[in-house]
Amino acid sequence: MTIKTLVTAFGIAAVLGLGGGAEAQAQEAGDMKKTTSTGDYTYTAQPGDSYSAMARKAVQTYGINTKTKLSLAQILYTEAGLTVEAGSPYLEVGQKVTIAKKQVMDWVEKAKKLSASERAAWATYVPWVDFNTNAVGQAPKTN
Numbered sequence: 001m002t003i004k005t006l007v008t009a010f011g012i013a014a015v016l017g018l019g020g021g022a023e024a025q026a027q028e029a030g031d032m033k034k035t036t037s038t039g040d041y042t043y044t045a046q047p048g049d050s051y052s053a054m055a056r057k058a059v060q061t062y063g064i065n066t067k068t069k070l071s072l073a074q075i076l077y078t079e080a081g082l083t084v085e086a087g088s089p090y091l092e093v094g095q096k097v098t099i100a101k102k103q104v105m106d107w108v109e110k111a112k113k114l115s116a117s118e119r120a121a122w123a124t125y126v127p128w129v130d131f132n133t134n135a136v137g138q139a140p141k142t143n
Contacts, residue, residue, distance in 0.1 A: 016071065027038040042098045043099075044137055044138070044139065045097060047090060050091050054099065055078075057136045058094065059075050060131070068108060071119060072131060073123040073125075074108075081110065082104065085103065097137065137141040
């Protein structure tokens with residue numbers, strides 16, 4: 001089975017389980033500080049977080065930091081690729097997760113090469129995905 005097949009299968013299975021409306025990629029602007037000195041993206045799992053949501057957040061943050069424009073479908077493709085590549089790990093609350101900037105960059109480059117029909121196929125899942133990842137990987141703010 002090819003990675004493209006795995007990513008597609010993952011996308012179909014994982015994305016359908018997510019709720020919410022599609023928000024703009026720019027909502028990640030406040031989370032740019034969540035990168036390490038190497039540029040990698042590090043998060044701490046909170047209740048309800050998933051590796052997939054953290055990958056989505058890393059992709060969105062990468063896009064903002066590098067001024068890379070991706071469609072929501074391309075974000076989903078990249079997120080799915082990163083998650084499959086990581087083995088679709090289950091997260092424990094409090095677990096630290098680091099997603100390498102190089103991995104994100106590699107998957108973004110693959111996403112840029114998707115054909116129009118492949119982008120259209122991924123776009124099918126966009127309405128069921130919450131692209132607002134502001135709280136993903138972050139402890140809730142206390143007063």
